[in-house]
Amino acid sequence: MTSRLTHERSEDSEPSPGPRALLPARRALLKAALGLGLCVPLLDALPAAADDPKSIRPQVGDQFVGDSEGQVIKPNDLPIGGPQRLAYPIDPRTKVVRDGSYFNQVVLVRLDPAQLSEDTRSLAAGGTVAYTVVCTHQGCPVSMWKSDTKNLFCSCHASQFDPRDRAKVVDGPATRRLPMLPLKVVDGVLVVAGEFTGRIGGANPM
Amino acid sequence: MKTPGRLLALVTVLTLALVPVLVTAQSSYTPVTDQRLVNPEPENWLLIRGNYQGWSYSPLDQINSSNVKRLGLVWTSSTGVDSGHQAPPIVNNGVMFVSTPYNQVIALNARTGDQIWRYRRELPEDFKPLHNTNRGVALYGDKVYLASLDCYLVALDAKTGKVAWQKQVENYKTGYYMTLAPLIVKGKVMVGVSGGEFGVRGFVQAFDAETGAPLWKRFTVPGPGEPGHESWSGDTWQRGGASIWLTGSYDPDLNLTFWGTGNASPWFGDQRPGDNLYTSSTIAIDPDTGALKSHFQYQWNESWDWDEPDSPLILDFQKGGRSIKGLVHPARNGYLYMLERSKERIGFVSATAYVKQNVFANIDSTTGRPNYNPERIPRTGKRADFCPSLWGGKDWPNAAYNPKTGRLYMPTNDNHCGFMEGKKQPFVAGKWWTGVDIPDIGFTVDKSATFFGNIQAWDLNAGQRVWSHQFPASMAWGGLLATAGNVVFGGGTNDRYFRAFDATTGQVLWQIRTNSGITAPPVSFSIGGVQYIAVVSGWGVDPEFQEGLLSNLLGWPKEVPTGGVVWVFALAP
Numbered sequence: 001m002t003s004r005l006t007h008e009r010s011e012d013s014e015p016s017p018g019p020r021a022l023l024p025a026r027r028a029l030l031k032a033a034l035g036l037g038l039c040v041p042l043l044d045a046l047p048a049a050a051d052d053p054k055s056i057r058p059q060v061g062d063q064f065v066g067d068s069e070g071q072v073i074k075p076n077d078l079p080i081g082g083p084q085r086l087a088y089p090i091d092p093r094t095k096v097v098r099d100g101s102y103f104n105q106v107v108l109v110r111l112d113p114a115q116l117s118e119d120t121r122s123l124a125a126g127g128t129v130a131y132t133v134v135c136t137h138q139g140c141p142v143s144m145w146k147s148d149t150k151n152l153f154c155s156c157h158a159s160q161f162d163p164r165d166r167a168k169v170v171d172g173p174a175t176r177r178l179p180m181l182p183l184k185v186v187d188g189v190l191v192v193a194g195e196f197t198g199r200i201g202g203a204n205p206m
Numbered sequence: 207m208k209t210p211g212r213l214l215a216l217v218t219v220l221t222l223a224l225v226p227v228l229v230t231a232q233s234s235y236t237p238v239t240d241q242r243l244v245n246p247e248p249e250n251w252l253l254i255r256g257n258y259q260g261w262s263y264s265p266l267d268q269i270n271s272s273n274v275k276r277l278g279l280v281w282t283s284s285t286g287v288d289s290g291h292q293a294p295p296i297v298n299n300g301v302m303f304v305s306t307p308y309n310q311v312i313a314l315n316a317r318t319g320d321q322i323w324r325y326r327r328e329l330p331e332d333f334k335p336l337h338n339t340n341r342g343v344a345l346y347g348d349k350v351y352l353a354s355l356d357c358y359l360v361a362l363d364a365k366t367g368k369v370a371w372q373k374q375v376e377n378y379k380t381g382y383y384m385t386l387a388p389l390i391v392k393g394k395v396m397v398g399v400s401g402g403e404f405g406v407r408g409f410v411q412a413f414d415a416e417t418g419a420p421l422w423k424r425f426t427v428p429g430p431g432e433p434g435h436e437s438w439s440g441d442t443w444q445r446g447g448a449s450i451w452l453t454g455s456y457d458p459d460l461n462l463t464f465w466g467t468g469n470a471s472p473w474f475g476d477q478r479p480g481d482n483l484y485t486s487s488t489i490a491i492d493p494d495t496g497a498l499k500s501h502f503q504y505q506w507n508e509s510w511d512w513d514e515p516d517s518p519l520i521l522d523f524q525k526g527g528r529s530i531k532g533l534v535h536p537a538r539n540g541y542l543y544m545l546e547r548s549k550e551r552i553g554f555v556s557a558t559a560y561v562k563q564n565v566f567a568n569i570d571s572t573t574g575r576p577n578y579n580p581e582r583i584p585r586t587g588k589r590a591d592f593c594p595s596l597w598g599g600k601d602w603p604n605a606a607y608n609p610k611t612g613r614l615y616m617p618t619n620d621n622h623c624g625f626m627e628g629k630k631q632p633f634v635a636g637k638w639w640t641g642v643d644i645p646d647i648g649f650t651v652d653k654s655a656t657f658f659g660n661i662q663a664w665d666l667n668a669g670q671r672v673w674s675h676q677f678p679a680s681m682a683w684g685g686l687l688a689t690a691g692n693v694v695f696g697g698g699t700n701d702r703y704f705r706a707f708d709a710t711t712g713q714v715l716w717q718i719r720t721n722s723g724i725t726a727p728p729v730s731f732s733i734g735g736v737q738y739i740a741v742v743s744g745w746g747v748d749p750e751f752q753e754g755l756l757s758n759l760l761g762w763p764k765e766v767p768t769g770g771v772v773w774v775f776a777l778a779p
Contacts, residue, residue: 102332138289138335139332139333139334139335140336144643144645145643155336173768
């Protein structure tokens with residue numbers, strides 16, 4: 001008696017975007033290269049698609065824009081106490097907006113720093129925090145706002161996250177906090193200060 | 207040297223050892239033909255509602271109201287995924303097909319529960335599933351058809367689960383998705399699209415069952431030059447909604463398919479003046495050409511998110527001394543509609559409220575057109591309170607009809623209301639666009655009410671309710687199955703029970719507590735002279751969201767355990 005598992009994707013489909021598939025490929029190539037005793041510099045010969053600046057994750061020093069033609073975001077641009085503003089990172093030198101991947105989109109919320117938990121404050125820029133927009137339940141955008149409790153609210157299944165406390169799940173079906181993106185302020189402008197604190201994406205269904 | 211007796215024993219042993227392999231290998235599969243779909247065998251469940259007419263009725267009567275108390279569990283099987291399971295098991299000569307959230311399809315031996323194959327769809331990384339579910343597969347020829355969340359029509363080989371072909375129906379990035387089971391008529395596979403919360407323009411499209419070639423496409427919101435376009439102002443038709451959430455029913459005599467359409471988009475009627483055809487309607491489409499032949503609209507310029515997604519049941523009923531070729535639709539708006547079908551039109555016969563509804567001042571007795579109480583219409587910048595809430599008196603879970611008794615059984619919800627106020631929101635393709643965000647959608651209940659969920663039985667010829675089975679502490683979110691054994695089966699409650707009701711009295715004759723809440727419809731089939739009842743238990747999507755709200759309002763348990771399991775029952779010996 002057999003049971004078969006089939007993963008199918010036909011030629012008819014569009015390629016899915018995103019560098020997630022590429023990073024493991026880079027690692028695999030590195031392992032292979034090292035295994036063969038080849039020099040690491042060989043990796044510089046990887047095709048440009050692997051390093052597409054629009055799709056790589058937020059880089060330290062990136063600023064933020066609300067849309068690809070907008071001005072870079074300063075803390076004063078955000079309403080104190082929410083709601084969140086959706087943003088993508090932008091390379092300050094090349095002006096490339098990293099909107100090639102949905103997984104690069106973040107929510108920016110400006111809060112009273114005194115209301116932040118200590119480990120939230122350590123990754124915030126004053127009272128401004130950044131989290132992934134990608135809900136940890138099934139990947140929908142956490143683009144809505146619960147105005148009475150001042151929580152981030154997912155636009156699909158009503159998961160709620162507390163932006164003052166490292167996006168802890170306070171209601172709904174999500175079981176994991178939203179990964180946070182560390183921030184700082186440089187010359188009055190919000191800037192990425194580190195990598196996301198966790199894996200971006202919904203729960204693995206199987 | 208073996209004696210003849212020992213040789214016989216050896217042959218017998220070898221044969222017995224071989225038989226299990228022969229039985230479980232998918233060596234034969236009975237192709238599904240037009241004739242079988244028009245006249246489905248009682249032993250099988252070939253269509254999601256049992257027949258083209260949408261009755262959700264089994265002619266099998268080995269299980270009946272006297273012996274159903276002896277119903278026992280035969281096997282279970284996990285689907286391995288969570289979220290809301292809404293598909294009935296489809297059964298064809300011993301092979302069961304179950305589709306799941308995240309777009310798996312599992313083929314099982316219907317008698318033993320052995321898994322034969324499993325198809326797993328790789329959904330795009332950036333896919334955002336508002337309704338992560340699937341309402342069933344369709345069978346035709348030697349293939350199994352699935353409408354995917356990311357808007358592909360997928361044809362699988364029924365024996366192996368391998369993809370025979372797949373066709374992109376639309377681009378999921380613009381807000382389109384599919385949750386329905388396809389409808390297959392005379393070799394044409396018809397699917398419709400969801401996305402009425404994302405400003406899409408709905409449609410039904412037909413594909414060739416063998417090759418996947420697209421054949422015709424019928425928009426449910428008419429464009430310039432098409433009849434009904436004049437019911438839209440300016441460009442609002444381009445994002446008008448009228449999603450197709452559920453499978454159409456089909457009348458082979460009239461050669462017409464009947465579909466229910468979704469809400470108008472955005473949700474507030476004052477942002478799109480006009481009747482907004484054919485939103486919140488039943489429409490008749492010619493399966494050969496895709497021509498839209500007739501329609502009946504339940505609420506014009508609707509403003510309550512009252513989709514009318516359920517396809518009407520096709521049945522004949524008596525009224526005023528004559529037999530009427532009818533269509534029956536328990537509407538989201540809280541009224542039970544009796545309509546008349548013909549080649550040219552869908553005529554209004556009657557509408558009777560089956561839950562409390564305070565939006566309609568009256569309904570025109572000739573046309574069926576409602577007049578509204580103006581204070582009950584939510585508008586841009588103006589809140590309005592209305593009952594029932596956006597989920598309506600009955601949402602997508604199906605009703606069931608018993609042709610022997612002329613009774614309709616419906617899963618309904620009462621004593622709940624809603625309120626909304628509209629905003630003008632900028633349109634961004636692929637983003638929620640209704641005029642109100644989810645946290646601002648109002649939902650209230652009558653805290654003094656003695657029930658909320660209510661299984662209702664109606665005598666369609668007499669035009670009145672004959673019994674109610676009321677749930678004091680749950681809504682009723684489960685599809686129903688009626689059987690010739692005078693039993694109605696269904697789940698749908700937050701206590702995870704699967705119940706058998708006496709079809710005459712509504713009394714519970716048997717029940718079992720399953721792993722999760724059941725929102726999918728049960729089915730019945732027979733193998734080797736044994737009648738089975740099968741249902742998938744697995745809570746999620748809207749019932750789960752609503753339960754959270756009800757927990758805050760009424761203190762009901764917040765969490766119903768999730769996870770899909772197929773349950774199969776038969777009479778204990």
